[in-house]
Amino acid sequence: MGTLTAHVFAFFGGVYNNHLALAAAIEDARGRGAERLFCLGDLGAFGPHPDKVFPLLREHDVLCVQGNYDDSIGNELADCQCGYTDPRDNHFAQISYDYTLANTSPENRAFLRELPGERRFEVDGLRFLLCHGSPRKTNEFLWQSTTSTAFLEKLADDFEADVILGTHTGLHWDRELSGGRRFANVGVLGRPENDGTTHVWYTLVRVESSKAEQGGGPSPGQADPSASATILSTPDSPLPALSVEFVPVVYDHERLADEMRREELPEEFVQTILTGWWTTCLEVLPQRERRVGRF
Amino acid sequence: MPAVVEDVPAVELRSLDELWFQVSGTLCNLECTHCFISCSPKNDSFGYLSLETVERMLAESVEWGVREYYFTGGEPFLNREIMSILEAALAYGPATVLTNATVLKSEWLERLRAAEERSGYSLEFRVSIDGPNAEMNDPIRGERTFERAMKGVGLLVEHGFLPIITMTRTWEEAEDFEILGRFRNVLREQGYTRPRLKVLPRLQIGAEAERTEGYGEHDRVTPSMMEHFDESQLICSHSRLVSDRGVHVCPILLEAEDGLLGDTLAEAGTPFPLAHGACFTCYQYGAICTNPTTKEWER
Numbered sequence: 001m002g003t004l005t006a007h008v009f010a011f012f013g014g015v016y017n018n019h020l021a022l023a024a025a026i027e028d029a030r031g032r033g034a035e036r037l038f039c040l041g042d043l044g045a046f047g048p049h050p051d052k053v054f055p056l057l058r059e060h061d062v063l064c065v066q067g068n069y070d071d072s073i074g075n076e077l078a079d080c081q082c083g084y085t086d087p088r089d090n091h092f093a094q095i096s097y098d099y100t101l102a103n104t105s106p107e108n109r110a111f112l113r114e115l116p117g118e119r120r121f122e123v124d125g126l127r128f129l130l131c132h133g134s135p136r137k138t139n140e141f142l143w144q145s146t147t148s149t150a151f152l153e154k155l156a157d158d159f160e161a162d163v164i165l166g167t168h169t170g171l172h173w174d175r176e177l178s179g180g181r182r183f184a185n186v187g188v189l190g191r192p193e194n195d196g197t198t199h200v201w202y203t204l205v206r207v208e209s210s211k212a213e214q215g216g217g218p219s220p221g222q223a224d225p226s227a228s229a230t231i232l233s234t235p236d237s238p239l240p241a242l243s244v245e246f247v248p249v250v251y252d253h254e255r256l257a258d259e260m261r262r263e264e265l266p267e268e269f270v271q272t273i274l275t276g277w278w279t280t281c282l283e284v285l286p287q288r289e290r291r292v293g294r295f
Numbered sequence: 296m297p298a299v300v301e302d303v304p305a306v307e308l309r310s311l312d313e314l315w316f317q318v319s320g321t322l323c324n325l326e327c328t329h330c331f332i333s334c335s336p337k338n339d340s341f342g343y344l345s346l347e348t349v350e351r352m353l354a355e356s357v358e359w360g361v362r363e364y365y366f367t368g369g370e371p372f373l374n375r376e377i378m379s380i381l382e383a384a385l386a387y388g389p390a391t392v393l394t395n396a397t398v399l400k401s402e403w404l405e406r407l408r409a410a411e412e413r414s415g416y417s418l419e420f421r422v423s424i425d426g427p428n429a430e431m432n433d434p435i436r437g438e439r440t441f442e443r444a445m446k447g448v449g450l451l452v453e454h455g456f457l458p459i460i461t462m463t464r465t466w467e468e469a470e471d472f473e474i475l476g477r478f479r480n481v482l483r484e485q486g487y488t489r490p491r492l493k494v495l496p497r498l499q500i501g502a503e504a505e506r507t508e509g510y511g512e513h514d515r516v517t518p519s520m521m522e523h524f525d526e527s528q529l530i531c532s533h534s535r536l537v538s539d540r541g542v543h544v545c546p547i548l549l550e551a552e553d554g555l556l557g558d559t560l561a562e563a564g565t566p567f568p569l570a571h572g573a574c575f576t577c578y579q580y581g582a583i584c585t586n587p588t589t590k591e592w593e594r
Contacts, residue, residue: 086587087472136310137527145417146363146588148388151312154360283491286389286417286588287457295489 007123010034011130011203013167014067016190017047017100018200019056024251025189025202026060032204032247038119040167041067041132043112044100045080045093046190046269048259054108066115067132067168068139072097073104074113081139086283093281095266120161123207124240129161133168142166142185144173145288152183162239163205170194171289172201172246180239187246191269192253192276194285194293199248208241304521305566306531311359313585314352314560315536315546318344318380319368325395327436328506329425329463331498331573332549334369341369341549342539346376346383352537353387355560363389365584367546372398378406385414391586396422396447396458397440404454419586420451420458421493425465427478435465445485452487459491459586493587496580498547498573510572520578528581529574531567535560546584547573 010029015022029037039062044050050073057064066074068081080097084090104112117138119130134140135155152175156164162181171194172187187193187201257270268279277294278285285293320341323334353364364384371377371392384390411418422444425432429441436444451458460482466474475492482490497503499510526532536543541555542563548554548571556563569578577583 087475141588143417143588145415146389146586148360148362148416150357150388151360151362154310157360282489283587286586287419288411288417290457290489290491291455 007207007209008033008035009205010037011165011186012039013186013188014042014190015053016045017050018190019052020256021189021200021251022056025249037062039064041065042069044069044073046096048263050100050104064115065119065130065132066117070112070115073101074109089281092266126239127162129164131166135159141169143169143286146286153177156181174244184244191272194278196276198253198276199250202247204245206243302518303568303570304518305568306526306529307566308564309532312362312533314356314361315365317538318366318371319374321369322373323369325437329435329503331501331503333501343374346379349380350383365391367393370395382410385410385416389416391419393421397443399447399450408454420456421461422458423461425462427481459493461493463495496576498576500573514572514575516569516574516578529577530584535563
């Protein structure tokens with residue numbers, strides 16, 4: 001377990017081949033003072049030109065966790081292990097999986113194969129655990145509306161972590177836990193969040209290093225009215241104060257749609273990029289998350 | 296039929312993710328011919344759970360880190376305390392109720408929709424209908440039950456719920472795709488534009504053992520079958536069920552004597568030997584009782 005001195009971290013979720021959103025998110029995160037960048041896996045899927053993602057990760061030293069998709073592509077498995085149950089969902093998932101596998105270079109497949117399933121680090125006693133789905137299973141769906149707080153508390157206890165960060169479901173959310181601990185789903189860069197807007201999301205985490213700053217004023221990110229941030233003040237906890245900020249990323253989604261069409265990817269996927277509504281892989285959504293979408 | 300397998304493999308409770316409540320015991324307003332616990336209006340061998348019992352178990356479940364709660368029967372909405380029970384559960388976590396949707400009332404659904412809004416968790420309805428038309432459904436579930444259940448689905452949709460229609464497969468597995476497609480169309484025609492569907496395998500116990508046949512003596516899980524098998528596919532590795540008699544291993548083996556493990560969750564945390572034919576079905580199909588949103592996926 002290493003000790004980092006930086007206090008602002010950016011966490012990207014599934015990239016799904018969306019190299020344009022990844023580039024925009026990296027630039028945005030750097031502009032907001034992020035000193036370390038992380039990606040929680042699923043670099044491939046859905047979008048065009050898988051190999052365009054990897055140079056960005058290397059150039060900006062983005063530390064990655066292996067998602068189920070990365071495990072599949074890296075090991076050239078038959079499917080993406082996404083966990084869909086509807087045949088229609090699996091049909092579309094297979095199209096993008098076959099495309100991504102065929103268009104990921106051997107060198108990049110080796111990179112995916114070697115990625116760790118989790119990363120841990122500590123900042124001022126705050127133990128971070130980065131995973132893809134959940135700490136216990138790479139492709140476990142932890143939805144906001146179907147995950148009890150008691151379950152998250154137990155994960156934090158069992159895995160001895162104060163901050164657990166995941167992605168996988170594609171929708172960002174967070175939950176405050178006892179003793180100043182926190183769970184957050186960092187969202188994904190790969191596609192919008194089924195809310196009729198075309199931007200995608202990543203997450204900034206700030207750790208206040210000085211105890212005098214605990215519970216202090218708003219973080220710089222709160223100046224952006226479109227971003228949502230909460231400060232967790234923990235006067236009774238020995239842990240430093242932590243803020244989790246979800247950041248929307250506007251990128252050239254029309255260019256991405258053009259690239260997808262040129263690569264003959266399913267029009268259903270292109271429509272998601274252009275409209276912000278999910279058109280496939282809906283069956284795994286719980287009622288509350290499904291209700292807010294169009295389909 | 297006793298198990299013929301020597302060294303019956305036992306499954307440990309690795310984490311208690313789902314806690315089930317047999318909230319109406321074996322009491323049901325219907326008497327389906329494929330019911331794996333032979334529920335009926337007269338079968339009171341298991342009775343209603345009280346709000347007090349449910350609240351006690353909910354409180355006990357917190358330290359186990361239970362992720363979500365399921366309510367089944369019988370028909371849960373025959374329990375006069377069901378509204379308060381579901382409201383209590385939603386304070387702890389997400390809840391799913393398995394119903395035949397033939398007794399639902401508008402005022403109940405209004406109250407439950409408000410409870411769901413307050414809690415922030417999902418309240419899922421799983422509605423049992425055994426095919427896309429009365430010709431398939433009614434011989435199993437009873438006269439006019441298709442029409443009545445579809446009316447219940449309409450009422451749920453009207454109140455903003457998106458019920459998961461759950462069918463027991465009384466047809467060949469190869470026909471799933473076609474039957475699901477037909478059912479989606481029927482539901483859309485009746486105004487349920489975002490139908491959610493789930494197919495369950497038949498469990499050859501209870502009434503179903505009479506309707507068709509019970510398990511053969513070789514329909515058992517053997518030790519060699521457990522090699523390289525992902526145990527999280529088996530509900531007994533991550534669930535328990537509370538009835539008015541105590542805590543059982545799973546919702547399927549309610550009536551099995553060895554399925555009753557104790558009075559408290561702590562007593563019921565022991566490993567369970569997969570000695571039953573139904574264990575074989577659970578092994579074959581995996582995660583058959585939970586919602587598609589929480590399906591465990593073999594790695």
